[in-house]
Amino acid sequence: MSVRSIEARVNPVYLTAKTAVCLMVQAGIPEADKIVHALALENNALLQNMTDAETILGNALVVEAKYRTMCRLIEASGYQTCVDLPCGYTPKAIYMVEHNRNFVGLDLPIVVGEAGPIIRQLAGSAENVSFHGVDATNYTSLKKALQGCVGPLCISTEGMMMYFSDDEVDNVIANIQCLLREHGGCWITPDPEYALQFCGTFRAVFGEESLAKLMATKDEAQGQSAVAALGNAFIIEPTDIQNSQARAETLLAKHSLKVEKVNLGEHMPELSVYKQFAPEQIVRFKEAMHHCHYWVITLDEAKEIQTDRPREEQPFELQYTVKKGILHLALHGRLDTISAPKLLLAWEEANADGSIEGVRIDCAQLEYISSAGIRLLLEMQENCSRHIVFSGASVKVKEILQQKGFGDVI
Ligand SMILES: C[S@@+](CC[C@H](N)C(=O)[O-])C[C@H]1O[C@@H](n2cnc3c(N)ncnc32)[C@H](O)[C@@H]1O
Known part of the structure; x- marks a missing residue:
């Protein structure tokens, strides 16, 4: 049995990242095309379970909105180094090099082993781009990956937090808090409101048919990741926004972190995928995105930061x-x-x-x-x-x- 097939068996969730880059191609992001070609994924086999072309298009709209807005917010953070956890197979490294930023891509070993060489080459083998295999729940792996990094970091977490259990998400938040304590900087994530973004997008562009298309999307993500819930204490539930929001903020506060919410509608750039939608769909979509936020999370200096927690783990x-x-x-x-x-x-x-x-x-x-x-x-x-x-x-x-x-x- 090869190392790759062993890694794939223990954590199939990496497939969701391949699906994401295929959706970027559907949205019309040119750099994603090159990555998909290098991965030999042009046959779109990973999109086959999304029942119809409209479901794929709705997903492409969500993915492009997230990708382009996150790139813009990372750049606007002013920090020189983007730590993308998880980096998946997206072209973010290429964007960061073009915008004179350092890029550190962190993901499961199976992903970086495949994505790293391809994306580094597409980014011109730039010295300021690196990839490291980590498990976000494992602090030692994160610390080791970032040991050469100087200066404050902009940590971006896109499309990962929903795959964890309550216990794991608590661990990951504690780990990110430790990284912010060690390096300084901020953590930007769309993940707490990912379900709101999906529901808002699908309702805006597909109206009454949105529910069936959303369910097909959810089934696909659950099937690929082998994760049953796609939710935890950090994720806002569209059916109980107020309480779940309070729960997520309490969780951050427990780790001495505070959040500033950035309105997606106000920060989203123009998207290539718009040309595949009718003008009235785009108007409704833009309006709906004013009800979603991306979270910019920093250490809450007003609170005493927990220092008692030993984060270095014993080797297995x-x-x-x-x-x-x-x-x-x-x-x-x-x-x-x-x-x-x-x-x-x-x-x-x-x-x-x-x-x-x-x-x-x-x-x-x-x-x-x-x-x-x-x-x-x-x-x-x-x-x-x-x-x-x-x-x-x-x-x-x-x-x-x-x-x-x-x-x-x-
Ligand atoms: C939906 S993809 C998102 C990837 C990328 N950020 C994007 O937007 O396309 C989910 C990613 O989370 C990664 N992931 C899941 N569990 C992880 C863990 N414990 N540690 C690090 N990465 C993890 C998977 O390997 C996969 O690349």
Whole structure:
């Protein structure tokens, strides 16, 4: 099994980024065309489940509005270095080079391994462009990726926060807060209001037919990411805007962060995709975008910044033995997107002849499990005739395992 296929199995969410760059081509963003060509994605296979051409066009409108407005806001922040977390396959690096900015692209290793060389070349192999594999929930990976960066950062987070559980999103926010403390700067994200932007856009351009098209879009994102909810404590719910907004702001305040909301309608540049819509659709769309905001988040200096939280994680390690058809595993550190491939390899090796009936996992040294780790444990469970038994888990790990339906946590 290749490293790529292992990485793809533990975290399929990277496919959503390929879909996004294909939608940029549909919108008419020329640099995206070159990236899609280099990735050999011209057949649009990733868009095939979006039931009709209008659904694709509605998605292209959302994606272009986000991409171009984010580029403009990052530039307007005045910070010299854009840290794009997650960078996906977008041409943002090319834009930043053209506008004399440094660009640091961070994403899962599977994405940067593929996107990095292609985009660096398209950006003229500029010295001020780099790509690093990280897991946003893993602070050590972020710190390492940014260790050479000097000066304040403009961290942009576009299309990622909705894929996390409450626990993961809390972790990611804590990590970004630490990066802002270390480097200074700001964090810009459209993600809290992503559902409002989708609903507003689809309602404005498709009227009564918008609901079915939105559902097709949601099914596609859930199918590609293997994430069930597409929401958490950081995401505003269109059916309960007031309460969910307060919840997201409370979450930021807990991390000593404050938000300034930038009106999308006021900052959105002209879009190439407009030529595929009727003038009255564009008028309604522009009006609707005045009800959406992108969030510019900074440290709240008025609050005492938490410093007690140790953010450096233990490196992941595992040991295993097989006795009478039972795999005995001891896990250390964090089981997340970066470390899960190691566990998958060990599992495939131990179960090469399909003789493993059950697994016992010693979790005494296990610090944390992210969704990628859970996904893998569920896959292992499906291939065993007995329940996986966990022992020695911390309160936190126990809670995560039980929430995901693992009953034998002793
Ligand atoms: C919808 S795409 C958005 C990509 C890009 N920002 C864009 O606008 O096209 C979601 C991205 O989140 C990345 N991602 C998901 N979980 C992540 C994690 N734990 N750490 C880093 N990146 C992650 C995926 O690999 C994917 O590139």
